[in-house]
Amino acid sequence: MELFYSQDIQNDIVVFSAEESKHMIKVLRHNIHDNINVVDGRGSLFHCSIIDANPHSVRAQINSSQPNWNKRSYNLTMAVAPTKNNDRFENFVEKACEIGVDTIVPVISQHSQRRVYKRERAEKIALSAMKQSLKASLPVVTDAVDFNDFISKYKDTSAIKLIAHCMDSDKHSIVELLRDNKQDSYIILIGPEGDFNEKELNLALDAGFKPVHLGTSRLRTETAAILAVTSVYLANID
Amino acid sequence: MELFYSQDIQNDIVVFSAEESKHMIKVLRHNIHDNINVVDGRGSLFHCSIIDANPHSVRAQINSSQPNWNKRSYNLTMAVAPTKNNDRFENFVEKACEIGVDTIVPVISQHSQRRVYKRERAEKIALSAMKQSLKASLPVVTDAVDFNDFISKYKDTSAIKLIAHCMDSDKHSIVELLRDNKQDSYIILIGPEGDFNEKELNLALDAGFKPVHLGTSRLRTETAAILAVTSVYLANID
Numbered sequence: 001m002e003l004f005y006s007q008d009i010q011n012d013i014v015v016f017s018a019e020e021s022k023h024m025i026k027v028l029r030h031n032i033h034d035n036i037n038v039v040d041g042r043g044s045l046f047h048c049s050i051i052d053a054n055p056h057s058v059r060a061q062i063n064s065s066q067p068n069w070n071k072r073s074y075n076l077t078m079a080v081a082p083t084k085n086n087d088r089f090e091n092f093v094e095k096a097c098e099i100g101v102d103t104i105v106p107v108i109s110q111h112s113q114r115r116v117y118k119r120e121r122a123e124k125i126a127l128s129a130m131k132q133s134l135k136a137s138l139p140v141v142t143d144a145v146d147f148n149d150f151i152s153k154y155k156d157t158s159a160i161k162l163i164a165h166c167m168d169s170d171k172h173s174i175v176e177l178l179r180d181n182k183q184d185s186y187i188i189l190i191g192p193e194g195d196f197n198e199k200e201l202n203l204a205l206d207a208g209f210k211p212v213h214l215g216t217s218r219l220r221t222e223t224a225a226i227l228a229v230t231s232v233y234l235a236n237i238d
Numbered sequence: 239m240e241l242f243y244s245q246d247i248q249n250d251i252v253v254f255s256a257e258e259s260k261h262m263i264k265v266l267r268h269n270i271h272d273n274i275n276v277v278d279g280r281g282s283l284f285h286c287s288i289i290d291a292n293p294h295s296v297r298a299q300i301n302s303s304q305p306n307w308n309k310r311s312y313n314l315t316m317a318v319a320p321t322k323n324n325d326r327f328e329n330f331v332e333k334a335c336e337i338g339v340d341t342i343v344p345v346i347s348q349h350s351q352r353r354v355y356k357r358e359r360a361e362k363i364a365l366s367a368m369k370q371s372l373k374a375s376l377p378v379v380t381d382a383v384d385f386n387d388f389i390s391k392y393k394d395t396s397a398i399k400l401i402a403h404c405m406d407s408d409k410h411s412i413v414e415l416l417r418d419n420k421q422d423s424y425i426i427l428i429g430p431e432g433d434f435n436e437k438e439l440n441l442a443l444d445a446g447f448k449p450v451h452l453g454t455s456r457l458r459t460e461t462a463a464i465l466a467v468t469s470v471y472l473a474n475i476d
């Protein structure tokens with residue numbers, strides 16, 4: 001199964017971007033009257049037929065639609081410190097979007113190795129991973145957010161909030177916490193290589209984040225983040 | 239904590255390779271009498287002091303040793319079809335070694351996108367990930383193995399054997415199977431993008447492999463393999 005993407009949908013007609021049109025016509029050799037599957041990044045799948053095979057701006061007619069297509073049973077926000085090596089953060093973005101995530105927030109804390117984050121490339125990776133993994137919802141990658149602002153913003157949410165840190169303290173494993181706290185909404189904070197500082201950790205704990213450990217392996221930031229996404233996915237598998 | 243690696247250990251003296259010596263002396267600026275931690279890739283950690291800071295061939299004296307250092311409670315063999323894009327397979331190797339794996343076997347099946355596999359680069363990645371994730375055992379990356387030969391070799395093992403495939407059939411989730419089959423040894427087969435063929439699947443089932451699904455997301459080969467490694471890790475977390 002092959003998915004195309006567009007948010008430009010009016011009166012049962014889908015119009016595709018120049019990039020998507022070129023890929024559809026020039027690379028995949030689609031033509032007028034071909035049936036294609038389209039997702040809008042907002043949860044719906046559309047079965048369409050191409051009515052204009054212009055390689056700069058394909059148009060297709062919607063024949064039928066499926067809202068909430070392949071919808072997950074939970075919502076996951078991952079707040080992760082951008083890694084020094086940007087490829088590693090982007091690797092997390094790809095894997096997280098394939099496995100299942102709704103929002104990715106690059107969080108800047110005191111020990112962050114990267115303080116500026118350009119989200120354009122990550123957004124492209126998210127789009128490609130959405131199509132690859134047959135999902136209809138496009139994960140959001142936000143601009144970089146200061147740690148304190150992030151905590152304030154999510155202070156009053158009812159979601160399960162977890163913070164993975166390396167300081168010595170009383171922590172449960174992420175497996176145990178996810179098993180004992182079934183929820184449909186999760187927020188997970190993953191710190192930079194140098195960990196959160198004590199003030200940041202206390203701020204998160206005060207805001208209701210539960211401290212978790214990810215087992216005994218010392219993991220890179222992006223590996224810890226992929227593991228956290230996988231933990232939520234596996235805890236909700238049928 | 240920072241780990242160095244050597245298998246050249248005789249009479250309480252560790253000798254380091256030219257590459258490791260250069261890194262230790264020229265990059266990390268270690269000098270004679272410095273205390274360093276060394277792993278042998280066979281499970282032991284050694285606390286040592288540098289007695290010769292020759293940047294081409296450092297020598298260190300072992301002061302104390304810890305066998306079975308950070309030892310996992312299980313043994314995991316991952317048999318994975320090499321991906322067309324080699325970076326993706328190497329990404330799996332890195333993540334698997336960080337999280338926890340003992341043996342990685344590139345398996346060539348009918349639909350494999352890559353039929354030749356050079357293991358040298360993967361071995362370097364495994365070594366680096368072992369040190370990064372504070373382990374003393376070096377995961378083995380084997381040469382590429384034909385699917386039929388792989389199945390024959392592991393026919394009579396007592397390990398839990400799982401095969402993740404995409405064909406319609408009666409399958410349990412990997413979470414359920416790992417929960418119901420506690421074991422200290424696992425072998426997991428992950429197929430190529432085009433999946434195993436029916437003959438291969440039947441051969442594996444006849445040899446005692448249990449079919450599993452990895453949830454509803456359609457995952458790339460290397461993502462499925464990372465997810466399988468993570469599933470075993472999480473099923474054995476304290």
